[in-house]
Amino acid sequence: MKSESRYWLVKSEPSSYSIDDLKVDKKTSWTGVRNYTARNFMRDAMKQGDPVLFYHSSCPVPGVYGIAKVVSKSYPDPTQFDPASPYYDPKATEEKPIWYLVDIGFVAKLKDPVTLDAMKKDKRLQNMTLLQRGNRLSVMEVRANEFVAIESS
DNA sequence: GCCAACGTTGGC
């Protein structure tokens, strides 16, 4: 029996990694997430094939710029073991990793991004986690209807 | 560059 997909949103600063970078790379490992809630989503809940909204943050026009999908099972984030990496975590060991990630694959770039401003004005999106006050999660779940509303707009 | 909101750390 095939399980239902869940829907996700990942944030990235386009100056460090944009939807155009993902289009070129085809897929990338989502390294550097150092928040337990976001880690738990990647480690425990994100499954291969799950659709993902690709959100650009900290840029002139924040918003959803593309569609991606989960293309791997979860596995330990290798940057936690690398002393040269800004994401190095001295408390993590190969035997007892702390941080997990999934690979994200390119699906499509939106012809017109769905801007944060437009999302705030869309009645269908009022309950989105992204729009809740003070939310800073870099990986979060999206409801199916919200995903469709954004993908098809 | 400012600042509100939030997560994490560490002293007690």
Next chain:
DNA sequence: GCCAACGTTGGC
């Protein structure tokens, strides 16, 4: 286990 201090995020 509390909570103040600190660091980070991210929109503006």
